[in-house]
Amino acid sequence: MTWHTVTTEPNALGESPFWHPQEKRLYWVDVPGKLLQRLDVASGAVERWAMPSEPGCIAPAASGGLVVALRDGIYRAKVWGGDLQLLAAAPYDPATTRFNDGKCDPLGRFWASTIYEPRDARKAQLYCLEAGGLVSKAGNAITGNGLAWSPDAKTLYWSDTPHHIVHAWDWDAQANLLSEYREFLSMAPKPAGWQPGMPGYGGRPDGAAVDVQGNYYSAQFEGQRLCKFSPDGDLLKAYALPVRCPTMPCFGGDDLQTLYLTSGRHGRPAAELEALPASGCVLSMRVDVPGLPVNFFKD
Numbered sequence: 001m002t003w004h005t006v007t008t009e010p011n012a013l014g015e016s017p018f019w020h021p022q023e024k025r026l027y028w029v030d031v032p033g034k035l036l037q038r039l040d041v042a043s044g045a046v047e048r049w050a051m052p053s054e055p056g057c058i059a060p061a062a063s064g065g066l067v068v069a070l071r072d073g074i075y076r077a078k079v080w081g082g083d084l085q086l087l088a089a090a091p092y093d094p095a096t097t098r099f100n101d102g103k104c105d106p107l108g109r110f111w112a113s114t115i116y117e118p119r120d121a122r123k124a125q126l127y128c129l130e131a132g133g134l135v136s137k138a139g140n141a142i143t144g145n146g147l148a149w150s151p152d153a154k155t156l157y158w159s160d161t162p163h164h165i166v167h168a169w170d171w172d173a174q175a176n177l178l179s180e181y182r183e184f185l186s187m188a189p190k191p192a193g194w195q196p197g198m199p200g201y202g203g204r205p206d207g208a209a210v211d212v213q214g215n216y217y218s219a220q221f222e223g224q225r226l227c228k229f230s231p232d233g234d235l236l237k238a239y240a241l242p243v244r245c246p247t248m249p250c251f252g253g254d255d256l257q258t259l260y261l262t263s264g265r266h267g268r269p270a271a272e273l274e275a276l277p278a279s280g281c282v283l284s285m286r287v288d289v290p291g292l293p294v295n296f297f298k299d
């Protein structure tokens with residue numbers, strides 16, 4: 001298994017990749033760079049669209065365009081580069097909080113986590129955009145991440161990165177209700193005194209994607225690896241990476257067997273960036289098991 005560097009212009013913090021099956025483009029964001037980006041894999045051309053605030057996550061819309069979670073709200077962009085129409089204002093103080101990891105569920109609802117940036121209280125939430133507006137479905141976190149659903153859409157996964165944990169609930173898709181909570185993964189915490197470059201830390205669960213067998217692929221932020229877990233939470237494979245801070249995987253290509261992975265370089269030590277020059281770039285690797293396709297937003 002070999003990782004390829006897909007992009008040459010590194011992002012401060014690449015996040016929220018998805019593969020658009022009709023356009024045959026990879027979309028992703030640069031959070032502090034305040035950019036939406038898309039790559040036409042046939043030509044290699046990358047387009048960038050500057051945002052008025054940090055985009056935490058994006059999703060394609062079935063009627064065309066995108067849904068974009070910016071610091072101050074959820075917006076609808078009917079066309080690339082066009083107007084941003086506010087769908088829902090942020091239900092938090094944008095001075096301390098922004099939207100982070102999110103995507104659409106199999107029924108076309110848009111979900112977005114938040115990150116509480118002071119990181120000194122568990123104030124991050126997981127919201128779902130329902131007909132009446134944003135509804136909190138889970139909370140008690142610092143960095144909402146790792147949102148994904150099982151292939152049968154009966155399990156919802158959500159991680160809290162700094163607490164090294166991935167939660168799971170039974171999910172009733174029609175009623176949009178979470179029940180039967182269980183801890184899905186608990187990763188080893190950062191050892192006291194650990195510094196980048198030292199051995200002994202495997203990272204913390206950032207963004208995630210699920211394949212057709214229900215395996216959960218979790219980017220281990222600051223752990224320089226992507227971990228593949230079985231539906232029961234058993235570690236099946238830890239893929240070593242040429243970047244210290246992977247952020248989120250997604251499956252793409254016509255066969256959904258190209259695993260794309262975004263990464264970050266924001267705030268990393270100069271020595272690390274010199275040793276790992278692909279930090280902040282998008283990576284890709286061919287895998288044997290196809291992933292689940294992206295879910296589209298239904299207006």
Ligand SMILES: O=C1O[C@H](CS(=O)(=O)O)[C@@H](O)[C@H](O)[C@H]1O
Binds near residue numbers: 015101145162206221
């Ligand atoms: O997804 C994200 O997670 C990282 C990791 S952590 O919360 O710092 O542990 C965070 O830095 C980043 O800003 C956020 O987008």
